[in-house]
Amino acid sequence: MDVRAGVKAISPDRTRFVSSESNNTVRIRDLKSASELLMLPRHEASVSSAAVSSDGLKLFTAAGKRVRIWDIITGVELTAPLEHEGRVGTLRPVPDGKTLVTSDEYGGVYVWNLDVPRARPLLLQPQTRNADAFYSADGDQLVTAGNPKSGNSPWWILNGWNLNTGAKTFGPLENVSEYCFGRDASFAVARATQAMIYDMKGEQLASVDHGEKINGLALSPDEQLLVTTSRYATTIWNATTGDKQFTLDWGGRQFHFSENSHHLAALSNSTEVRTRRYELQLMTVSDIAKIPSEGTRQAIVARVGDQIQIRVFNREGQLTADMNESELSIKKGSLQLLRQQLAAYGWDQSKLTRR
Secondary structure, three states: OOOOOEEEEEOOOOOEEEEEOOOOOEEEEEOOOOOEEEEOOOOOOOEEEEEEOOOOOEEEEEEOOEEEEEEOOOOOEOOOOEEOOOOEEEEEEOOOOOEEEEEEOOOOEEEEEOOOOOOOOEEEOOOEEEEEEEEOOOOOEEEEEEEEOOOOOOOEEEEEEEOOOOOEEEEEEEEEOEEEEOOOOEEEEEEOOEEEEEEOOOOEEEEEEOOOOOOEEEEOOOOOEEEEEOOOOEEEEEOOOOOEEEEEOOOEEEEEEOOOOOEEEEEEEOOOOOOOOEEEEEEEOOOHHHOOOOOOOEEEEEEEOOEEEEEEEOOOOOEEEEEEHHHHOOOHHHHHHHHHHHHHOOOOHHHEOOO
16 A cells, blocks of 8 residues: 555445545555555546545545546446536535535535536535535534635634525634534534534534633534643533533643544643653543443543543453553553554554553
8 A cells, every 4th residue: 555645535334445645546445454446547636535425335536626426336437527616625425415515725615416416506605715514414504614715814714504595594603713513413613712512503502611722622423522622731521511521631632532422532732841742642531330341352541530540351341450540550461452452443552651
């Protein structure tokens, strides 16, 4: 596999992934072995993004000002390219399988009917540039995020739309420094020290005050937890009530929840002075006693009071190690198992550091 290749998309059933390479080619590979299953005809420009339909049968690729639609099994192009005014950015197939949402560098957001792909798309004009777009699980609501067209402002502007009619439903939400979306029906925005959670129709559900300027946000897949982070602190909140769950004494850069929302992985700022290195933090954000363990060989890291607690299970679900962070350095075998578990998720072991 070309080391310069970039993973652009993973199929919903997690059997295939799509990679783009430096010569404008796209390859479909087996997710477990990385062996090549199919190579598509060369694109006219480098592939900026790709996506797979919810049924796993169609592949969408964006290169330059065009989006192309392929049969993911045979590699046959299914229709003529979808043309845009500028370079394509966002590429999001809606779960109904009938709609594709795209955007270009000039801020245009296009809603394509995949049943009639040659038809003129519904074009939304949020009056921003570098537009991004997210839709609700029912496929009825769309929220766009983009930068102001004038100047070089780092702030974001968010607007809501009816995906069927193109009518604007709320907005603009202006002067947003950070934003994130849940999996189904909510999103969060940050302004200075505060974060607000909205439903996809723009109704505010909750708000929290982090106490310092927020530079990162994340919503759990079940939309029950909100993470806010600043330079020196990370806080976990109940996203429904706005109540604080707990605060950690480090600032984060990237966050990733497990699909069941029980676990959280984060890249935190290094404690070393004058370094840009990051440390990998792994924790359980649910009650550790509720985490399912049967049938897996796994390590669970959780906060229990003021301590970090590590529990290791074998494949039969039996607890084989239960220790706090001060004991971890003694039991090297458990650390090795923890590293193996992280490697299975593709996390960079060089950044694993215990605090």
